[in-house]
Amino acid sequence: MAITEQELGLFKAIGNNDKAAIEAVYKENYSLIQHFVINNNGTEDDARDIFQEAMMVLYEKSRLPEFELTCQIRTYLYSVCRRLWLKKLQHSRRIETQVENFDRIVQVEEDIEEHDKLNLQYQTMRTAMGKIGEPCKSLIEAFYVHRKNMLEIAGFFGYTNADNAKNQKYKCLVRLKKLFFAQYKNA
Amino acid sequence: MEQFELAEVVERYLTGEMGPEEKHAFEEMRKNNPELDQMVVEYHFFLEQMGRYGEIRQFKSNLYDSHHTLQESGEIKELQLTTGTRIINMWNKYRRVVAVAASIAGITALFISGMMTLFTPKTPFRDIEELRRKVSNLEKQSSNQSAEFNKFKTKIAPGSDVKFGGTSFLIDPKGYLVTSAHVLKGAKKIYVQSIQGEDFLAEIVHQDANSDIAVIKINDQDFESPKQLPYGFTRLQTDLSEAVYTLGFPKDEIVYNEGYLSARTGLEGDTMSCQITITANPGNSGGPVFNKNGEVIGILNARQASANGVVFATKSKNIFQLVETLKEADKDINIKLRNNSSIKGINRSQQVKKVQDHVYMVKVVLG
Numbered sequence: 001m002a003i004t005e006q007e008l009g010l011f012k013a014i015g016n017n018d019k020a021a022i023e024a025v026y027k028e029n030y031s032l033i034q035h036f037v038i039n040n041n042g043t044e045d046d047a048r049d050i051f052q053e054a055m056m057v058l059y060e061k062s063r064l065p066e067f068e069l070t071c072q073i074r075t076y077l078y079s080v081c082r083r084l085w086l087k088k089l090q091h092s093r094r095i096e097t098q099v100e101n102f103d104r105i106v107q108v109e110e111d112i113e114e115h116d117k118l119n120l121q122y123q124t125m126r127t128a129m130g131k132i133g134e135p136c137k138s139l140i141e142a143f144y145v146h147r148k149n150m151l152e153i154a155g156f157f158g159y160t161n162a163d164n165a166k167n168q169k170y171k172c173l174v175r176l177k178k179l180f181f182a183q184y185k186n187a
Numbered sequence: 188m189e190q191f192e193l194a195e196v197v198e199r200y201l202t203g204e205m206g207p208e209e210k211h212a213f214e215e216m217r218k219n220n221p222e223l224d225q226m227v228v229e230y231h232f233f234l235e236q237m238g239r240y241g242e243i244r245q246f247k248s249n250l251y252d253s254h255h256t257l258q259e260s261g262e263i264k265e266l267q268l269t270t271g272t273r274i275i276n277m278w279n280k281y282r283r284v285v286a287v288a289a290s291i292a293g294i295t296a297l298f299i300s301g302m303m304t305l306f307t308p309k310t311p312f313r314d315i316e317e318l319r320r321k322v323s324n325l326e327k328q329s330s331n332q333s334a335e336f337n338k339f340k341t342k343i344a345p346g347s348d349v350k351f352g353g354t355s356f357l358i359d360p361k362g363y364l365v366t367s368a369h370v371l372k373g374a375k376k377i378y379v380q381s382i383q384g385e386d387f388l389a390e391i392v393h394q395d396a397n398s399d400i401a402v403i404k405i406n407d408q409d410f411e412s413p414k415q416l417p418y419g420f421t422r423l424q425t426d427l428s429e430a431v432y433t434l435g436f437p438k439d440e441i442v443y444n445e446g447y448l449s450a451r452t453g454l455e456g457d458t459m460s461c462q463i464t465i466t467a468n469p470g471n472s473g474g475p476v477f478n479k480n481g482e483v484i485g486i487l488n489a490r491q492a493s494a495n496g497v498v499f500a501t502k503s504k505n506i507f508q509l510v511e512t513l514k515e516a517d518k519d520i521n522i523k524l525r526n527n528s529s530i531k532g533i534n535r536s537q538q539v540k541k542v543q544d545h546v547y548m549v550k551v552v553l554g
Contacts, residue, residue: 017246023253027262030254034263044265052250059246118239125240144241170194177194177233 015062033081054080057115079105128179136172197230319370320352320470353549354435354474359522360412362405366473367488368394379547398505417541419525420503421482435474436548453499460499467498476500481530481538
């Protein structure tokens with residue numbers, strides 16, 4: 001099946017963290033995954049977790065310049081979800097599980113392996129962030145996650161000027177870096 | 188340079204915030220200072236991770252928001268599971284538990300039945316030998332010859348297949364005998380042979396598999412009824428250790444054996460019979476068991492295969508009961524069981540001499 005321009009546009013927009021695109025893809029595909037997971041021994045929460053993880057894989061793929069979408073987003077998401085859910089079932093039951101098929105599938109094994117690697121890095125950073133403590137955590141999140149500029153941050157956290165805030169931010173960053181690499185080596 | 192100052196510089200360098208001159212100077216420093224170079228590489232990786240972390244956090248929050256918005260607008264609904272699916276779900280969820288529970292139950296059941304088999308006494312069916320005798324061809328021949336020798340013409344048609352033999356004895360002078368029911372199993376024709384070797388045709392009056400007693404009647408014109416039987420029958424319980432003796436046909440000649448009452452009940456506490464320690468062999472089945480007064484206390488019928496000399500006899504009171512029911516059922520049957528023996532008080536060999544004339548070999552012709 002040919003992939004429409006609209007599909008490719010949506011796919012790119014996902015990589016750019018476009019909220020409207022995310023919502024559109026979400027709306028389009030969630031119920032398929034929901035039915036699949038719940039009909040294969042999953043819960044409502046399982047369906048949401050699996051779908052969101054598949055969206056993460058889609059996002060990561062979209063950010064890679066060399067990745068080319070060769071099937072519809074729907075097929076891709078379904079294939080990823082199916083694989084992820086099978087893995088989870090096998091992991092929790094330790095037996096070969098058969099699941100009903102809801103749609104056609106494409107090979108996503110490598111994509112998921114790649115995703116697992118990236119996910120591990122993400123988790124490492126998350127753990128390091130959890131250990132750094134306040135106000136460093138909020139300060140760093142404000143800058144790197146919420147993309148505030150130093151002036152806004154100084155105002156929000158009550159620093160007299162942006163430079164003081166900036167110095168504090170770098171002090172925090174040095175600490176975070178140490179925590180991150182300690183975690184990273186353990187992982 | 189302080190660590191955090193370095194961090195700032197490296198970040199500015201990596202994000203391209205440096206002016207061309209400053210950038211050039213910094214690159215020179217990197218070249219000459221391997222430590223700084225290493226720091227830059229580390230920072231580069233770290234800041235990349237940091238950036239990705241921020242983006243993923245952003246994306247996740249967008250996903251979360253989308254889910255929430257779509258749920259609020261009703262575009263995403265929680266699926267209502269049908270009952271069937273829910274039950275299948277439950278089954279799938281707990282089937283391992285169920286399987287484990289079932290196996291435990293199964294193993295326990297097997298274990299218990301195993302223990303039962305281990306501790307229960309051996310089953311009686313294999314452990315018991317009925318004492319009817321297989322008549323071999325050789326024995327048949329010698330029997331025929333001895334019959335000829337004694338000038339008695341055998342009534343058994345030549346070529347008839349005499350398969351099993353046992354013992355029987357008169358309970359009434361009119362020709363009524365008792366034997367063990369199992370001796371007559373599958374019989375088409377029955378002959379009884381006296382100790383003189385004369386055959387008489389007999390017929391089954393009644394057989395009771397439960398007490399293993401059969402009543403047969405000699406139905407032969409050559410049979411001469413004795414005036415009276417020398418022995419009687421006792422309903423009384425015989426005492427343990429009391430001496431008993433029996434007469435039977437484990438071979439073609441009458442054989443005497445003696446022993447004692449070793450238990451008041453038979454195999455597995457069977458109250459219809461008693462246990463005697465005596466030598467008995469196939470062919471002794473149906474033989475009378477006498478006490479020292481020459482009273483019949485039972486009919487010998489089986490021995491325990493796993494023990495030596497352990498023989499079982501159906502108690503005489505079963506003969507009384509059987510005769511009673513027979514008389515009730517058929518008015519023509521007139522059996523009178525004697526209560527007292529006329530041989531009481533005489534010595535054993537004299538008793539046997541008087542008794543042996545009324546003990547007959549049973550010959551069963553199958554088909």
